Amino acid sequence: MTESPHPPISKAVIPAAGLGTRFLPATKATPKEMLPVVDKPAIQYVVEEAVSAGLHDVLMVTGRNKRPLEDHFDRNYELEEALSKKGDSARLARVQESSDLATMHYVRQGDPRGLGHAVLCAAPHVGREPFAVLLGDDLIDPRDPLLARMVEVQKQQGGSVVALMEVDPAQIHLYGCAAVEPTTDGDVVKVTGLVEKPDTADAPSNFAIIGRYVLDPGVFDILRQTEPGRGGEIQLTDALQQLAVDEKAGGPVHGVVFKGRRYDTGDRGDYLRAIVRLACEREDLGPDFRTWLRRYVTEEM
Ligand code: UTP
Numbered sequence: 366m367t368e369s370p371h372p373p374i375s376k377a378v379i380p381a382a383g384l385g386t387r388f389l390p391a392t393k394a395t396p397k398e399m400l401p402v403v404d405k406p407a408i409q410y411v412v413e414e415a416v417s418a419g420l421h422d423v424l425m426v427t428g429r430n431k432r433p434l435e436d437h438f439d440r441n442y443e444l445e446e447a448l449s450k451k452g453d454s455a456r457l458a459r460v461q462e463s464s465d466l467a468t469m470h471y472v473r474q475g476d477p478r479g480l481g482h483a484v485l486c487a488a489p490h491v492g493r494e495p496f497a498v499l500l501g502d503d504l505i506d507p508r509d510p511l512l513a514r515m516v517e518v519q520k521q522q523g524g525s526v527v528a529l530m531e532v533d534p535a536q537i538h539l540y541g542c543a544a545v546e547p548t549t550d551g552d553v554v555k556v557t558g559l560v561e562k563p564d565t566a567d568a569p570s571n572f573a574i575i576g577r578y579v580l581d582p583g584v585f586d587i588l589r590q591t592e593p594g595r596g597g598e599i600q601l602t603d604a605l606q607q608l609a610v611d612e613k614a615g616g617p618v619h620g621v622v623f624k625g626r627r628y629d630t631g632d633r634g635d636y637l638r639a640i641v642r643l644a645c646e647r648e649d650l651g652p653d654f655r656t657w658l659r660r661y662v663t664e665e666m
Pocket residue numbers: 380381382383384385386387388426474476477478479480482483500501502503631
């Protein structure tokens with residue numbers, strides 16, 4: 366068997382230091398990543414996704430309200446003992462799930478200076494290996510594995526890989542947008558350029574970048590030189606644009622086109638859709654909830 370020329374990926378970086386202004390006042394004292402989606406905080410789904418793609422070393426980039434994030438992935442001995450004494454082994458297992466999930470590390474982003482800056486805070490931990498970035502407020506349905514496919518594409522192609530989703534052209538101004546060329550793989554495109562939140566008229570395509578990346582460590586050198594861009598923030602998209610045009614810097618950049626279910630839990634409408642959909646599909650809650658929902662839609666709307 367010939368060995369892959371590309372080193373394996375074992376580290377995931379989860380930026381979770383944004384201000385979450387779209388969700389105020391709920392996010393005044395709680396990070397938006399801790400908002401519950403049914404009965405688990407959104408961030409737990411994200412860490413579970415990293416682990417199921419084989420990445421067990423997780424670095425979370427946290428901000429001013431970091432305590433709840435750290436506590437959630439730590440042991441809670443008092444609670445565990447109380448549940449144990451009651452003989453409530455089912456709940457005890459659920460409480461322990463999050464602390465047993467992965468090896469967690471934390472780094473503080475003092476000032477939320479943008480996603481690119483948050484990723485740069487991970488440089489000392491990541492070193493010179495390729496690594497994954499999963500946005501803490503972007504929830505990919507657990508049944509639609511995306512990151513594992515991106516890791517596979519990075520292994521084959523080297524360089525960096527982004528996740529793309531086709532959106533209504535009228536919505537492209539809300540996303541980073543990619544200019545692409547087809548490859549021989551149906552779900553993979555070559556990214557030839559990237560632009561952050563373009564107007565519809567200037568957008569090179571309707572391929573939006575969503576919150577999963579597998580990056581060459583060369584991105585750190587570029588981020589160190591990247592000036593604040595759109596919104597006065599250091600934009601990851603601006604650094605990726607450089608990677609796309611410079612193979613020596615950490616390119617090429619490929620895109621995996623995702624057609625599955627994805628929710629931006631930092632957006633109130635999408636957050637509600639995520640809860641309704643995941644609750645409907647749960648074995649324990651789904652049957653009753655679906656019955657109620659059907660009645661609500663037909664009789665009260
Ligand atoms: P968003 O663009 O959703 O920004 O960040 P935000 O500031 O958190 O949210 P709104 O728009 O004010 O409601 C995408 C991801 O990048 C992280 C966020 O936590 C989120 O997971 N992020 C963003 C950082 O970690 N640091 C930053 O400086 C900016």
